[in-house]
Amino acid sequence: MIVPQIEPATINDFKALAPLIIEFEQFLKAEHGEKPMSPKEIQRSKRYLKKYLAYDTCLYLLWKQSEKILGYTFLSIDDKNHNLGFINELFVVTEKRQKGIAFKLMEQSLSWFKEKKCDKVQLTVNRENKVANKLYEKIGFRFHESDYIDMQIKV
Template sequence: MNIKEASLLDLPEIAKLFDEYRQFYKQKSDLKGAEKFIEERILKQESKIYLLMDGSTCCGFTQLYPIFTSLSMKRAWILNDLFVRLEHRKKGGGRALIEKTAELARETRAKYIQLSTAFDNRIAQKLYESIGFVKDEEFIYYTWVV
């Protein structure tokens, strides 16, 4: 397996993966919407998307969004989406995708990478912690839904 940065040429495959990812989180399938959303992110350079490849087959992806930290006056990254198809799990693909995001963070001299996961997603938590992510014990995060 190898990892490559996604481009518009990969759009049909990324859209399928993204739609599967959303369905995993109980969203209704919307392949057309997924394609439009990903296309906009790529065209507007609003995110970085990396694809996990097994030969010519897309097995997974990660999508990161740039943010900035005012106190450090540096860039940071939100690892917003991480997905590996069920049949390709437990082969190190998720770890490889996260390591690729760490490479991006180092290249862009970012202060940190931030991610969130469900309280009951123990498998993901174990993976993140094994890579060096630490659970935030200092801040409480709130969300305001528009």
């Protein structure tokens, strides 16, 4: 049996990671009732991925099994407040969900933030995403009232 492992992404993971990130972003667009990503948007996402892979204040943690990426988290540290971390994305391929992968990725993510001396970590999640909300609450995240509200307009 091949044991899965969690490791930081490098530029060598780009080709395998990019399709998962596109899948995640397509999911978010569908969740918000938006059109699928255009080829131009996909190229832009790939450019951002390459850029983020080089930043010290960003990290993609990968869950790999037999060199295949089955899940990832995208983490970053606030540019102005270096004590504040963000979990920007958490994604697990459909056939591997509900198997503890997301929980393990989150544990490793929080360890990275501790190493980087962050004392707070935040994330944004859709209120209707009950599975994700349950996971985040199990880990210790709590809903936080904010001075901000999300607004959008269809054009």
